[in-house]
Amino acid sequence: MAKMKILLLFFVINLPLSIAFCQNQTETVSTPLDGSTLPFNLKVKTSTLTLPEGLQSFVLGTYNGEWLILSGRTNGLHGFDPTEPSFPITKQNKIVYVINPKTKAIYSRSLEEINSGFTSHQVDLLSATSTLFLQEQNLLYLVGGYGFDSRLQDYTTHSALTIINIEKMIKWVKKGGNGAKSISQFFDKRFQITGGELKRSSPHDPFLIMVGQNFEGVYAAHSGKTIYSYEIRRFELVSTKNGVYPVFKEPIKGNSCFRRRDLNITPYMNKKGGQYLIEHVILSGVFTETEGVWTTPIVVKGNGDAICQDPLNPLVLRQGMNNYACPYFTLYSEQSKENYIVLAGGLSYLTWNGSSFVEDFMIPFSNGISTIKRTKQGFFSQYIMPSSYPIIPSDFANNGNPLLFGTNALFVAEDSIKKYSGEILDFDSIKKGSCQIGYILGGIVSSLPNTDSNDDSKASSYIFDVYLEKK
Numbered sequence: 001m002a003k004m005k006i007l008l009l010f011f012v013i014n015l016p017l018s019i020a021f022c023q024n025q026t027e028t029v030s031t032p033l034d035g036s037t038l039p040f041n042l043k044v045k046t047s048t049l050t051l052p053e054g055l056q057s058f059v060l061g062t063y064n065g066e067w068l069i070l071s072g073r074t075n076g077l078h079g080f081d082p083t084e085p086s087f088p089i090t091k092q093n094k095i096v097y098v099i100n101p102k103t104k105a106i107y108s109r110s111l112e113e114i115n116s117g118f119t120s121h122q123v124d125l126l127s128a129t130s131t132l133f134l135q136e137q138n139l140l141y142l143v144g145g146y147g148f149d150s151r152l153q154d155y156t157t158h159s160a161l162t163i164i165n166i167e168k169m170i171k172w173v174k175k176g177g178n179g180a181k182s183i184s185q186f187f188d189k190r191f192q193i194t195g196g197e198l199k200r201s202s203p204h205d206p207f208l209i210m211v212g213q214n215f216e217g218v219y220a221a222h223s224g225k226t227i228y229s230y231e232i233r234r235f236e237l238v239s240t241k242n243g244v245y246p247v248f249k250e251p252i253k254g255n256s257c258f259r260r261r262d263l264n265i266t267p268y269m270n271k272k273g274g275q276y277l278i279e280h281v282i283l284s285g286v287f288t289e290t291e292g293v294w295t296t297p298i299v300v301k302g303n304g305d306a307i308c309q310d311p312l313n314p315l316v317l318r319q320g321m322n323n324y325a326c327p328y329f330t331l332y333s334e335q336s337k338e339n340y341i342v343l344a345g346g347l348s349y350l351t352w353n354g355s356s357f358v359e360d361f362m363i364p365f366s367n368g369i370s371t372i373k374r375t376k377q378g379f380f381s382q383y384i385m386p387s388s389y390p391i392i393p394s395d396f397a398n399n400g401n402p403l404l405f406g407t408n409a410l411f412v413a414e415d416s417i418k419k420y421s422g423e424i425l426d427f428d429s430i431k432k433g434s435c436q437i438g439y440i441l442g443g444i445v446s447s448l449p450n451t452d453s454n455d456d457s458k459a460s461s462y463i464f465d466v467y468l469e470k471k
Contacts, residue, residue: 022361024292025257026311029320029350031357035371035385040331040427042342042369043467044389047439049104054459055093055442056408057129061140063166065415068173069097069441070111071145073129076444076457077407078219086219087155089148092127098173101439101463109173116172117180120150125160125185130262130325130408132198132209136422140164143209144193146219157214159192160185161246186246190233195261195325201278201302202421206249208304209233210282213261230258234304249304257308260285260294262325267423268339268374269332277302278421281341281380283372284323286363293323293349293363297380317380320350321370323363327411327440331427331468332420337376340427344369344440344466345389345406351449352384364449365404365457389464394447397456401447405460409443432470440464 035041051069058072072093078086098107110116111123118126128145135141142162149156168182196212214227232252237244263285270277282298295318300306309316326346332339348366350357367389372382394401413419417437418426425437445460 022292023290025288025295026318030318032382032384035383039471041469042387045465046390047463047465049463051461054461056444056459059131059133060410061135061166067099068166071131074459079454092147094127096173098170107174117178124149125158130194134198138166140166143191143198146194155218156216157192157194159189160187161191197265199280205302206234206236210265211258211260228259230254232304252304252306262286264328266328266341267330284319295319321348322346323349325408326406327409329411330424332424333427335428339374341372362450365446367404398447404446407444410441413438430470434467434469437468438466
């Protein structure tokens with residue numbers, strides 16, 4: 001990214017939208033502020049470690065410094081031809097990987113391996129795309145996901161909750177045996193969701209299945225088969241002498257503002273009366289009824305109560321960058337009582353061309369990185385960072401074009417970084433200077449901002465080292 005020359009502003013200005021065939025939630029978006037004024041910078045560097053193959057929209061858990069990776073897809077952006085499967089069965093990832101980022105050891109095992117113990121239906125569920133997931137201690141919770149169902153001989157959004165014992169699954173990948181003993185599963189139509197996120201603020205709060213969609217059959221854009229959930233579904237896991245089972249609570253119903261999918265739902269720390277509360281903010285996402293992006297946040301409490309922020313309020317953020325699912329992490333400073341939510345790449349309505357912001361209703365691929373700051377008063381503002389992904393020329397399509405990263409990729413934090421509740425990074429504990437705080441893995445890599453064919457993008461095998469430069 002070229003060096004920016006942005007005037008530091010202490011209030012939100014607006015960019016007028018062009019007349020186009022799409023319409024975002026709001027007629028204006030907030031102009032991102034100058035990220036060099038934040039108390040840190042970021043450096044994203046190409047790692048010497050790579051994934052065994054390109055992966056996007058996958059699931060990840062960690063245990064004892066190792067990564068457990070499964071599910072997702074091995075191709076790039078899905079097709080848009082209604083006569084062809086947009087998500088070919090052959091591109092469902094049916095390999096489970098274990099990677100040690102320090103030793104660079106990589107292990108793998110197929111879900112379809114003879115004597116693995118997995119049924120064909122379990123293989124379908126564990127190789128779906130855009131599955132919701134959440135890790136707590138040694139357990140990885142998976143909800144829904146889209147893919148082929150061998151029982152139906154058709155594509156569907158799965159209606160299952162899968163609980164993976166990460167330690168046991170890693171052991172199976174390394175040594176074999178009956179892998180099915182590492183999972184337990186529950187089935188309910190309320191788990192039938194994809195493109196949302198699964199969250200929980202604390203062990204005393206319910207699991208939250210936030211927004212997303214249900215799509216039945218072969219996916220085709222604008223087919224009318226997309227059913228948005230318009231809600232936050234809540235469930236708890238109840239222990240009995242016969243085991244654990246899910247119990248649903250009344251969902252939190254939303255208005256049109258809840259019509260979102262393929263987005264980032266990020267945690268933040270909210271300190272009230274001396275008590276620390278982890279809450280979540282639903283950022284941007286797609287699509288409005290006019291095929292635009294959502295711009296204003298939805299704030300979600302630990303119990304699932306949610307507030308759509310007023311788009312008519314001039315103090316409310318109207319998000320213009322990093323509008324689609326991309327790697328993210330949250331930093332919290334106890335000293336300033338501020339949260340910093342970093343979003344890296346992906347699809348973005350606004351992009352920076354070196355001298356000004358450019359609007360594009362096609363929501364192009366972008367290497368831009370932004371930070372959304374939440375003040376202690378609860379206000380959100382977006383900053384464009386002076387750094388981005390490294391410039392890597394394409395060698396698979398549109399040769400020489402800079403590759404564009406981040407869409408449906410994941411961030412995983414370094415084990416050594418102190419965290420609140422295992423997820424929010426403790427900014428104050430990080431020493432001044434440069435420190436590696438984590439990695440960005442996989443995703444879709446594109447050779448064009450707006451693709452013309454399926455060959456313009458592919459699943460990325462790149463891993464990037466993420467450094468925080470604290471001032």
